[in-house]
Amino acid sequence: MTTPPLASFLQDEDFISACYIAAAILFIVGLRRLSHPSTARSGNLVAAVGMAIAIAATLLKEEITDYALIAAAVALGTLIGVPAARSVKMTAMPQMVALFNGVGGGAVALIAWVEFRDFQPTGPAGNQSQELVATDVMIFLMFSTIVGAISFWGSNIAFGKLQELISGKPIQVPGQQVVNGLILLAALAGAVYLVADGPVDNEPIFIAVLALASLLGMLMVLPIGGADMPVVISMLNAFTGLSAAAAGFTLDNTALIVAGTLVGASGTILTRLMSEAMNRSLGNVLFAGFGAPVAAAAAGDDGDKTHRSTTPDDVAIQLAYASKVVIVPGYGMAVAQAQHAVRELTDELEKRGVEVDFAIHPVAGRMPGHMNVLLAEADVSYDKLKEMDEINPEFPYTDVSLVIGANDVTNPAARSDESSPIYGMPILDVDKSQAVIVIKRSMNPGFAGIDNALYYEENTSMLFSDAKSGVASILSEVKELG
Amino acid sequence: MDLLTELTIFVLACFVGFEVISKVPNTLHTPLMSGTNAIHGIVILGGFIALATASDDTLGKVLAFIAIVFGTINVVGGFLVTDRMLEMFKQRPKPQRAIEPEVETEKP
Numbered sequence: 001m002t003t004p005p006l007a008s009f010l011q012d013e014d015f016i017s018a019c020y021i022a023a024a025i026l027f028i029v030g031l032r033r034l035s036h037p038s039t040a041r042s043g044n045l046v047a048a049v050g051m052a053i054a055i056a057a058t059l060l061k062e063e064i065t066d067y068a069l070i071a072a073a074v075a076l077g078t079l080i081g082v083p084a085a086r087s088v089k090m091t092a093m094p095q096m097v098a099l100f101n102g103v104g105g106g107a108v109a110l111i112a113w114v115e116f117r118d119f120q121p122t123g124p125a126g127n128q129s130q131e132l133v134a135t136d137v138m139i140f141l142m143f144s145t146i147v148g149a150i151s152f153w154g155s156n157i158a159f160g161k162l163q164e165l166i167s168g169k170p171i172q173v174p175g176q177q178v179v180n181g182l183i184l185l186a187a188l189a190g191a192v193y194l195v196a197d198g199p200v201d202n203e204p205i206f207i208a209v210l211a212l213a214s215l216l217g218m219l220m221v222l223p224i225g226g227a228d229m230p231v232v233i234s235m236l237n238a239f240t241g242l243s244a245a246a247a248g249f250t251l252d253n254t255a256l257i258v259a260g261t262l263v264g265a266s267g268t269i270l271t272r273l274m275s276e277a278m279n280r281s282l283g284n285v286l287f288a289g290f291g292a293p294v295a296a297a298a299a300g301d302d303g304d305k306t307h308r309s310t311t312p313d314d315v316a317i318q319l320a321y322a323s324k325v326v327i328v329p330g331y332g333m334a335v336a337q338a339q340h341a342v343r344e345l346t347d348e349l350e351k352r353g354v355e356v357d358f359a360i361h362p363v364a365g366r367m368p369g370h371m372n373v374l375l376a377e378a379d380v381s382y383d384k385l386k387e388m389d390e391i392n393p394e395f396p397y398t399d400v401s402l403v404i405g406a407n408d409v410t411n412p413a414a415r416s417d418e419s420s421p422i423y424g425m426p427i428l429d430v431d432k433s434q435a436v437i438v439i440k441r442s443m444n445p446g447f448a449g450i451d452n453a454l455y456y457e458e459n460t461s462m463l464f465s466d467a468k469s470g471v472a473s474i475l476s477e478v479k480e481l482g
Numbered sequence: 483m484d485l486l487t488e489l490t491i492f493v494l495a496c497f498v499g500f501e502v503i504s505k506v507p508n509t510l511h512t513p514l515m516s517g518t519n520a521i522h523g524i525v526i527l528g529g530f531i532a533l534a535t536a537s538d539d540t541l542g543k544v545l546a547f548i549a550i551v552f553g554t555i556n557v558v559g560g561f562l563v564t565d566r567m568l569e570m571f572k573q574r575p576k577p578q579r580a581i582e583p584e585v586e587t588e589k590p
Contacts, residue, residue: 027521028498034517035506041568044517048561051524055557058527063534070530073547077554084555085562093567097516100523100559107525107552114532114542114549136485234515241522245492251531252483258495259524265499266518270511368511373567387507 011062019057020255026050027259031266037382054255090374091334094367095162098155098233101240105151108243109210112145115250116206119199133199137250142191144246145206146213151239153217158229158236161221171222177287180219187212220286228285230367231274235282238267274368307443310461312470315402315437316477319345322399324355326391328428329375331365332405332440336467339378342404345475346380352478358384359391359401359428361409388428398433403454405439405467411452422450436460439470513567520560526553 009015027050033043058064081100088096119133160166173179190209194202224232241263248256275282319325327346333339346356358380364371372385386394395401403410406428413420414427430436431454438460454460463470506514529550536542 024495028502031499031502031514031518031521034514035503035510037507037510040510040513041565044513044520044561044564044568047517047521051521051557051561054524054527058530061531061534064530066533069533069543069547070550073529073533073550074526074554077551078558080551081555081557081559082562085559085566088563088566090567093512093516093563096559096563097512097519100516100556100563101519103552104519104522104525104556107529107549107556110545110549110552111525111528111532114536114539114546117539117542117545118535230512237515237519237522240525241518244522244525244528245495247525247528249485249488249492251528252488253527253531254483254488254491256524256528257488257491259521261492261495262499262502263518263522265496266503267515269500269503270506270515270518273506274511367515370512373512 010060016057016060017254019053020258023050023054023057023255024258026053027262031262054259058253058255089337090377091337092163093373094230094233094370095159098158098162098229098236101233101237102152102155102159105148105155105236105240105243108144108148108240108247109152109213110148111247112141112148112250113206113210115141116145116199117203120203121200135195138195138199140246140249142194142209144243144250145210146187146191147239147243147246149210149213150217150220151236151243153214154221154236154239155233157218157221158233161224162229166222173223176219176223180216183212183216183219187216224285230363231271231282231285234267234271234274238264238271241265241267274363307455308461310437310463312463312465312473313477314461315463315474316481318400318435318437319349319354319402319474320352320478320481322354324357324394324398324400325349326357326359326395326398326401326430326433328359328361328401328403328406328410328430329364329371330361330404330406330409331370332407332467334365334370334374334405336405336469338404338467338471339374339380341468341471341475343375343378343380345471345478346384348475348478356384357386357391357394359388359430360385361388361406361428362426364406364409388426392429395429395432399435401430401433401436403430403436403438403440404471407440407452408450410454411450412457413450413453417453420450430454431457431459434459437463439463439465439467441466513564516560516564516567520557520564523553523557523560526550526557529553 026046030043030047030050033039033046059070064070084096157166187209190205190212194205194209199206221232241260243260245257245260245264248254248260271282275285327342329342333342349356358375360371362368375385376382408422410428410430411420411422412427412431414422414425417423436454436457436459438455440462442464443455455462465473503514529546532549533543533546536546
């Protein structure tokens with residue numbers, strides 16, 4: 001060894017493995033802290049430190065020499081990622097997460113491709129002697145290829161749908177599930193062939209598998225309605241984690257295995273929690289094309305239903321003289337950026353001695369926790385945000401429920417109408433309060449495409465406006481009451 | 483490292499992943515998803531290694547380069563976005579946080 005002692009110590013595989021262990025500990029501690037409101041932010045920081053250690057340790061590896069190219073790639077990625085993360089609006093967070101998740105999956109698929117090419121006898125690094133690639137390496141390689149590609153394209157479609165570049169409505173073609181099944185079978189058949197026959201001279205088949213998996217990723221997410229997108233993004237997040245773990249097996253890298261598996265496992269739990277909050281199974285989310293058949297059914301019996309509309313000054317009087325008001329925020333509030341106006345209205349009402357609470361449905365908005373984030377941004381105190389189980393018994397004692405841009409989570413059909421597709425979904429029982437005021441732009445059905453029975457209840461009145469100007473005009477009317 | 487050792491690590495990490503976040507308030511689902519999303523940006527390491535294996539394979543180098551760019555976006559963007567979300571949960575001066583005393587006591 002001609003390398004100086006310090007360099008040889010730093011490049012020692014044991015030292016690098018020790019760094020990976022430190023990184024793994026930091027990831028686990030970070031995740032744990034991320035699960036509590038008061039420690040969450042530091043948890044994210046801890047995980048980021050873990051990542052920095054893992055990256056630095058890997059750069060010390062002996063075989064890694066092309067620092068100029070790595071620096072260029074990292075610089076380019078930073079130039080793209082940082083401004084995107086800095087400038088994204090709070091309402092657009094879900095699609096941003098989808099996008100960041102997608103590039104992770106894409107990276108996994110590309111790495112698998114590079115490794116595959118490396119196994120070619122014509123390839124570099126004198127691999128002529130390695131024509132027999134271990135079966136398990138090939139299995140993990142094909143797994144990371146297929147799952148990574150699905151995650152990349154699926155996430156991009158999810159991004160497109162949430163960003164409304166593609167229609168957010170479920171897009172369904174008859175027999176689509178059969179087609180998807182056939183594509184999956186074809187991709188698997190290709191993968192099995194590659195595992196059995198080995199990678200040598202089979203790159204065209206590898207590319208075909210990659211293409212099939214990409215197509216499958218797109219077709220899988222395309223028919224899913226926008227309301228279900230959070231669940232899908234969470235699932236794809238778990239997918240990327242698992243594919244990263246598989247890449248760790250192919251590359252013999254424990255940091256990838258540990259971090260990828262942690263994300264795969266925790267992502268699976270999160271996905272389950274989210275679909276449970278909507279009272280639907282994951283299979284239902286993936287294959288049911290939520291909303292499509294229902295809009296048609298609801299259109300049929302529209303004729304005999306009427307709704308009342310109201311005006312901001314009426315609403316102001318109702319609110320100002322109530323003793324208890326519950327505000328139910330939803331995606332409409334997020335889109336209109338109405339959270340600050342809502343907080344001002346809350347302050348004004350509280351000055352008048354009205355008790356104001358917020359009812360947060362687990363899936364209000366398009367992501368669990370979406371409303372909490374927005375209201376916290378507007379400085380609404382954390383203890384005013386009541387979760388569904390806590391607030392539901394209080395609705396009968398509530399004078400006015402003010403529904404701001406929320407729809408499906410308040411639909412009483414979920415309790416009573418067995419034919420409704422959301423039947424059984426836990427909802428906020430706003431219809432049990434003395435009066436309900438709904439701020440909504442029009443009578444158009446919400447994200448799930450379902451008509452809301454709440455709007456036709458006798459104690460409900462509608463204020464047709466977008467959330468921000470609606471709340472602002474109520475606020476100025478309340479102030480005028482003096 | 484042999485396959486069995488790696489599988490052991492995999493299985494144990496699965497359990498840790500399940501356990502560590504099985505009790506999470508709804509409020510934190512989105513930030514947590516975003517945080518785990520940043521953690522799988524670990525694929526950037528794979529990109530480094532792939533670039534090394536590609537050595538004089540030009541297409542391989544291009545693919546590995548893109549993989550590193552993607553991985554960087556995943557890591558940097560992921561942690562930043564999560565931090566921005568969590569910034570909103572900052573402690574407010576109001577001392578009325580009686581809802582979660584158990585969290586208060588856990589602070590270092």
